[in-house]
Amino acid sequence: MTTTLTIEQPAYFDRLAEVEAEHWWSLGMWRLGAHWLDAALRGRRDLAALDVGCGTGQTALRLACRPEIGSVVGLDPSAEALAHARRRHAFPLVRGSALDLPFGNSKFDVITCFDVLQHLPQDGDRRAAEELRRVLEPGGVVLIRSNAQGWTSASPAIEGGYRLGDLIKVFERSGFTVRRATHANCLPALVQELRGRLVRAGRSGPSSHPSGGGLKIRLPHPWVNRVMAGVAAAEAVVAGRLTARLPFGHSTMLLVSRNDDQ
Numbered sequence: 001m002t003t004t005l006t007i008e009q010p011a012y013f014d015r016l017a018e019v020e021a022e023h024w025w026s027l028g029m030w031r032l033g034a035h036w037l038d039a040a041l042r043g044r045r046d047l048a049a050l051d052v053g054c055g056t057g058q059t060a061l062r063l064a065c066r067p068e069i070g071s072v073v074g075l076d077p078s079a080e081a082l083a084h085a086r087r088r089h090a091f092p093l094v095r096g097s098a099l100d101l102p103f104g105n106s107k108f109d110v111i112t113c114f115d116v117l118q119h120l121p122q123d124g125d126r127r128a129a130e131e132l133r134r135v136l137e138p139g140g141v142v143l144i145r146s147n148a149q150g151w152t153s154a155s156p157a158i159e160g161g162y163r164l165g166d167l168i169k170v171f172e173r174s175g176f177t178v179r180r181a182t183h184a185n186c187l188p189a190l191v192q193e194l195r196g197r198l199v200r201a202g203r204s205g206p207s208s209h210p211s212g213g214g215l216k217i218r219l220p221h222p223w224v225n226r227v228m229a230g231v232a233a234a235e236a237v238v239a240g241r242l243t244a245r246l247p248f249g250h251s252t253m254l255l256v257s258r259n260d261d262q
């Protein structure tokens with residue numbers, strides 16, 4: 001099944017829940033961020049985590065498996081998403097919006113927010129960033145992932161996609177220090193860009209890619225999935241453990257902390 005689904009369709013979360021634990025893209029993106037968290041959270045224990053826009057709960061599950069994390073809360077406005085998450089684990093799940101987080105100040109040490117910003121209304125990213133800062137404990141970190149714009153200004157516009165510098169500005173202006181920043185999913189973006197250039201021949205319009213504008217939510221053939229998982233794991237080492245900033249990719253990722261931290 002290759003149909004493109006969007007988060008407005010109830011079937012989106014059914015399909016996501018079926019494949020995300022094993023899909024090379026989901027595994028690779030998590031590994032990259034996990035390398036950053038390894039360094040940022042070293043030696044800490046019993047931390048309170050929040051996953052904003054938790055979808056079907058996969059990231060909350062992955063957070064809960066980390067040794068530093070003592071508790072996890074998932075938040076999402078979608079009843080369909082939360083129903084999936086509820087089936088998978090017993091974490092507290094809250095229906096709500098990143099624009100108005102239903103938590104007191106400084107409640108969480110670790111917050112993840114993956115592929116949510118591109119779904120918010122205009123100026124929603126700034127409002128969400130301010131909310132993330134408000135509920136973040138001093139000394140805590142936020143890991144953000146969002147869609148990226150294309151490789152060059154000649155690339156077709158990705159709806160809701162960020163230039164990495166613009167995403168950095170949103171968080172810096174909202175009181176964060178950016179500790180890590182990179183593009184991610186670099187090689188598939190390069191292949192798609194080159195293929196697009198060959199076939200586009202003057203056509204324009206919104207493009208799609210695996211992380212957002214059109215996630216084709218299906219597992220590829222097992223060996224393709226294994227090869228791509230290897231590529232994504234290598235990228236995660238380069239951008240995550242070695243902290244190299246990749247110049248382009250389908251996604252943007254940031255690790256930020258409050259700018260009043262020491």
Ligand SMILES: C[S@@+](CC[C@H](N)C(=O)[O-])C[C@H]1O[C@@H](n2cnc3c(N)ncnc32)[C@H](O)[C@@H]1O
Nearest residue numbers: 053054055076077078081097098114115116119
């Ligand atoms: C592309 S999915 C990503 C889900 C999950 N974070 C992941 O990485 O698989 C986008 C998620 O953002 C959620 N979302 C949309 N608007 C939101 C808002 N205002 N606040 C929080 N989450 C929102 C959607 O319900 C959906 O679960």
